[in-house]
Amino acid sequence: xxxxxxxxxxxxxxxxxxxxxxxxxxxxxxxxxxxxxxxxxxxxxxxxxxxxxxxxxxxxxxxxxxxxxxxxxxxxxxxxxxxxxxxxxxxxxxxxxxxxxxxxxxxxxxxxxxxxxxxxxxxxxxxxxxxxxxx
Amino acid sequence: xxxxxxxxxxxxxxxxxxxxxxxxxxxxxxxxxxxxxxxxxxxxxxxxxxxxxxxxxxxxxxxxxxxxxxxxxxxxxxxxxxxxxxxxxxxxxxxxxxxxxxxxxxxxxxxxxxxxxxxxxxxxxxxxxxxxxxx
Numbered sequence: 001x002x003x004x005x006x007x008x009x010x011x012x013x014x015x016x017x018x019x020x021x022x023x024x025x026x027x028x029x030x031x032x033x034x035x036x037x038x039x040x041x042x043x044x045x046x047x048x049x050x051x052x053x054x055x056x057x058x059x060x061x062x063x064x065x066x067x068x069x070x071x072x073x074x075x076x077x078x079x080x081x082x083x084x085x086x087x088x089x090x091x092x093x094x095x096x097x098x099x100x101x102x103x104x105x106x107x108x109x110x111x112x113x114x115x116x117x118x119x120x121x122x123x124x125x126x127x128x129x130x131x132x133x134x135x
Numbered sequence: 136x137x138x139x140x141x142x143x144x145x146x147x148x149x150x151x152x153x154x155x156x157x158x159x160x161x162x163x164x165x166x167x168x169x170x171x172x173x174x175x176x177x178x179x180x181x182x183x184x185x186x187x188x189x190x191x192x193x194x195x196x197x198x199x200x201x202x203x204x205x206x207x208x209x210x211x212x213x214x215x216x217x218x219x220x221x222x223x224x225x226x227x228x229x230x231x232x233x234x235x236x237x238x239x240x241x242x243x244x245x246x247x248x249x250x251x252x253x254x255x256x257x258x259x260x261x262x263x264x265x266x267x268x269x270x
Contacts, residue, residue, distance in 0.1 A: 014206050020155060020160070024155060024193065025155070025195035026153035026162075027161075027197050027213065028151055028161075028198065028199040028211060030206075030211075030263075058160075060161065062153065062160070062163045064151040066149050071165075071203070074149075076162075076163060076164050108268060108269075128165075131243050133236070133242030134242045134244065
């Protein structure tokens, strides 16, 4: 993956994940994301959320991310959720908690919630060219 | 509109706008957005961009926004582009430049580009509850 994208997705930058609703309208929500060695992007969510239902019906997704420190560093990605993996023991959620909050244990657990991971295979990746404002 | 959403959309927070491609897959890109007195959200883009083509085919869109200063302040919106307005004189682009960059004139003009404004009527607005991390 482009090193700029890897950097954007390895930091504390909130990622915006788009899916498609059953009625054909788009849906987009902020999520945490991580980069995997095999080139996949992983997103942590919970069973039964709207985005989960949408992905079960249509596994095509899109991602938009900008650097929190430098919003002119941006990338957009289109891809497919090639696998949904259980994270009921919060192993992946804890990993993203280290990435995003620099603490060891996911602090937003809810009773009865079952975490899952979308493994997203990028189909197209677009790093926005660095635009320079005119004087 | 919920004052939290108005605040999120009146600041310097990058907004992520999702549309749907002709093949039914989602697309999402970072944009600047503004709040209007009539409750619409306006987004500035240019003629011929992918999002413009998508909206001409399917006017349903979604928005995700988080506060740059406090990423736990988040909102998602689903709506319809009820009108596309010309901004060839950069009046709206200049206004958003004041909002986002605190300067008077849109500094990213490109030769031959024709700016346009999506007027988005919100259909559903979701302000994410303020979650508190456990100790």
